[in-house]
Amino acid sequence: MSSTAMGAARDSGAPPRSPRQQRGGLARAQRARNRNAFFLIIPSIVLLAVVIGYPIVSAIVMAFQKDAGLDAATGFFVQGGFAGISNFTHWLLQQCPTSDGGTTSCPPGNLGAQFWSSTFTTFFFTVVTVICETVFGFWMAIIMNRAFHGRSLVRTAILVPWAIPTAVTAKLWFFIFSVAGIVNSLFATKILWTSDDWPARIAIIIIDVWKTTPFMALLILAGLQLIPEEVYEAARVDGATTWKSFWTITLPLVRPALLVAVLFRILDALRMYDLPAIFGGGDATATWSVLVVQQMRQGPNAASALSTIVFVFIFLVAFLFVRFLGANVVQTTQAQQKGELK
């Protein structure tokens, strides 16, 4: 607040007044500013509340309702009703209703039995893709940060994977990875990339890395460009090797921008849907999002419980990341925008 008051004092440029008058005027000016800002921002907030807030609340309400269907105990069709936490235990503890009204662990093949395996798949994809993208993205950013002829060609080229819709990317690589496709031809292999468990997982990771490393590289590049060249020259004069100046100069200075980029990518990878859904791989590549969509038509209330669990998990990951690594998204991006990232 004090800084905003100072800003106001600087802006007003009016002749000096008595301190009390001035404070009253400043408070009035600040109130007017708050009011103006409120009216400018409220349409966006209301719209977001409608398109995000409503579905969230609705999903939480639905998550505590039973899905209409055949009752396992009686064999009659039931309309639903209050479900307590059974929708949540269905996923977290993999419990399915039995004919005597109790619960048992879900049989294989039931979607409920897939929750933890899809959790593994989602986290596995997230960890591996984000690590690969960070490493390759850093490498690409360092190359693009050097002055050489054709630098803008590189910058244009890396935007191509980013611009291609993920649905097209999935289809394109589905062809590249098909049994008779170019990958198997080049390596003289007969791997079933699109249907075997591990080949499909590896293929999806490669595709995701291809598609999203450019985004990572551009964010890191933006951070790199804020480091003045003199710092490196000073280090060189002092006899630091390239490797050493990377660890002691580049990495610490680019850390805030890097953490924000990594956080974005983690949250994005946790909601991955398009690639596994279109490319294939079946249960082995079914992420959380895929599981929700499969469940949605079978029982929307159970699907709501699942999407609520997913939402909470993702929120927790973001919270822990910000808490322990100190990624301050708002501050960093603001500082970056002002060009004062240090």
Place this chain on the structure above:
Amino acid sequence: MTTAALEPTVNRASVSRRRWSSIRTWISAIIIVLWCLLPFYWMVVTSFRDVGYTFDTTPWPTHVTLDNYVTALSTHWGNHLGKALLNSLIIGASVTIIALLVGTFAAYALSRIEFRFKGIVLGVIMGASMFPGVALLTPLFQLFTNIGWMGTYQALIIPEISFVLPLTVYTLTSFLREMPWDLEEAARIDGCTSAQAFRKVILPLAAPAVFTTAILAFISSWNEFLISSQLSSDKTQPVTVAIASFTGSLPHQEPYTAVMAAGTIVTVPLVILVLIFQRRIVAGLTAGGVKG
């Protein structure tokens, strides 16, 4: 004497080191460009290949034909790529216009006015842009089924606002922050009215920022798949859904070449946009820091 004798060797060593480093940069750059472009190139090459030579591995176009493009655009096998292109255009334009109309005000406030809770508002908008779309899907699926909106355009436009609007606000805010607002005051001092200053000074300066934001918003809508695949019908499905469910003349046989042609049709407009506006798109992506 000794220094004079030493200097040329040092120079030669440093020159050769510099040359070696620039060669390494070049090799890296070539690897990056090939890695990024080859899959795309392969899609285009295959799209021009005769179906009989689908798996030909010649690195340049062979057995060139336009049949795949005819197949891709034909409605004979239940594909509606032409209609889907129009749908994507309608949905993308609507979402972009709505997001810009609403988001511009918020971006102006966030970039120009110091007010209470600014950090919180920014945080909320940032959080909204990272929101998992799948958490919106089920309730909207139920709601749209109940009110008979399934497969309508509004059922596709409304959910997309959830991620396009935050992206718009964020990108535009960072662009507006960098604008030389002092010029507005200068124009006022020179005798312009407030409206004139806005029209003659601010608008021409802000137009490129708004335009870039519009491109990013449109691309992110054009690329959306999850929500569209569940809430659209044959009549309203966008290109991403049309391509994912592309069917060929024979059941259980993937019409690879036709799909590659369809993919090329869908991607080429985007690649052209990227080529023309490369600099702006990079600026927008990194300023907003939000994935498109």
